[in-house]
Each structure stands twice: as C-alpha cells, then as structure tokens.
Amino acid sequence: EYTDKVMENFQNPKNVGEMEDANGIGQVGSPACGDIMKMYLKINDDGIVEDASFKTFGCGAAIATSSMATEMIKGKTLEEAAALKNSEVVEALGGLPTEKIHCSVLAAEAIQAAIEDYKSKH
C-alpha cells in the first residue's frame, strides 16, 4: 500500500537528528495522533537553507515526508522553503494513503515554524 519511495524514505530516512548549530527551530504537534515533529534549519546570510534536519516519534508517514521535505528545501531560499506544500511532498513520494495525510502535514508545518523562529530572531 506504500510506494517504494515512501518505504525508502522510511527505512533510510535522510536528515534525522538534532542540529547543534541550527538558527531556526520549529515544533508542531498533530491533533489527530498526538505525535510531535521538531525541525532544525541552518539558514545562511543570503537567506538560503543550507541544512535541515528533523526529529520525531511519529509514524512511518511522518518520517518519510520529513526525510523528503528536508531534502526538497536544501539550497532553497527562505521564501521557497516556507511555500513548500504538503501536497508537493506527498506527490514527490508517489502518494500516501488518505488516513496518513494528517502525518504528512507535520513536515511542512514544522518547516514554517522553524522559519518563523529564524525570522523572529533576525
């Protein structure tokens, strides 16, 4: 029921873990399941996302979408990263079961929260 891309990003997720020198950190929770997603960004002086990582206790769908989303925003401007839509991430993964869409929104929401955090400090 899960695509190969989803399984790949679940079993070998990219960009997992805390980032010591992050300058934007966002955290969001899912009202649907209680899971939490924490996102770390390193944004350089030109406003480019140099690095991104995440930490979650959430399910495979949350892990796969965060792995994909962090890959998608690296090298992008803050504005481009903030505009990343949940639906684009799901599309890049080849789709997700309907009941797992609530998990997939965490990545994009946490990226936006991390960018807000960065902006509030700069």
Place this chain on the structure above:
Amino acid sequence: EYTDKVMENFQNPKNVGEMEDANGIGQVGSPACGDIMKMYLKINDDGIVEDASFKTFGCGAAIATSSMATEMIKGKTLEEAAALKNSEVVEALGGLPTEKIHCSVLAAEAIQAAIEDYKSKH
C-alpha cells in the same frame, strides 16, 4: 516526555523484520491512526515461543511496545504469550503518554492474532 526505556526501544528496536520460518503470523490495524502491525512467531512442538518479530509503519510508541512485547514473550508458553496485557508492556517501558496508548495495544493484539493463526493450523 518519553521514558529512557521507551526511547531505547524506539531507537534500537529488538526483533524488527519479517521471519521466514514463522508458523504463526498476525496482523492488526489501528482504527485511530490507520497504522498496521504485523507479528511473526516461531512456536516449537512444546508450545513455547522460540522467536518473535514484528513489522510496522507505526509510530515510535508502536515500535517501542512491539520491541518490548516480543522480548517479553520469548521463551513463554502460548498461553502465557496470549495473556500478555498491553498494560504490562507499558509498565515495563516505564509508562507512555495517554494519547499514545492506542498505539501500544497493537503489539499485544497482533501477538494474539499470530497465536490464533498458529492454532488454526495445528
């Protein structure tokens, strides 16, 4: 918010993966989040659980409880394994947040389903 034992069983889960020579296989799903838990048991002629493994796309709580539950039933009789209560697994993990209890029931339910599968064939 998660105990050390939960984090340990989430980050280094025991008994993950399919089992080729399983003679009891059970699968259950969570109505709350849509996640699925598959449990594999190897039961010997004396009715003892020789080996147990699981596969899930579920969250950290599902992974941690399944890791702990599979460890708890190894070496036990079928009757003892079937009687394993979700609350005993959660207790062995030092507790879980209330909103994650629905994830922790999957392990015990999948063990019972795998034992039913074994019994139906023997």
